[in-house]
Amino acid sequence: MMDWSVRFYGLIFECPFEENDKNCPFHEIRKQPIEERLRIIHESSSLTLSDLERRHVNCISKRERARCTVTNDPFKVLSIEIKPK
Numbered sequence: 138m139m140d141w142s143v144r145f146y147g148l149i150f151e152c153p154f155e156e157n158d159k160n161c162p163f164h165e166i167r168k169q170p171i172e173e174r175l176r177i178i179h180e181s182s183s184l185t186l187s188d189l190e191r192r193h194v195n196c197i198s199k200r201e202r203a204r205c206t207v208t209n210d211p212f213k214v215l216s217i218e219i220k221p222k
Contacts, residue, residue: 145186148193149174154200162192 148163157167166174178186 144190149178158196158200161196162189188205199202 145163149166152158152161152163157164166177169177175205181189
């Protein structure tokens with residue numbers, strides 16, 4: 138059986154983008170005291186944690202797309218420009 142709590146330890150403390158987006162599924166969890174964050178993860182069902190993970194992946198994907206511009210010109214090599222923060 139998967140130990141879901143280990144997968145979320147980093148996410149309950151900080152966003153990989155270093156900005157706690159209000160639409161992030163972990164936004165409200167990160168506002169809680171550390172003990173409460175750990176309790177939430179340890180006491181949540183696998184289904185709830187799976188949903189949190191799915192929402193997190195969607196959030197990260199959306200934010201990555203917002204930072205990147207993809208150019209697909211047939212006369213140029215495919216390039217990706219990362220916008221500065």
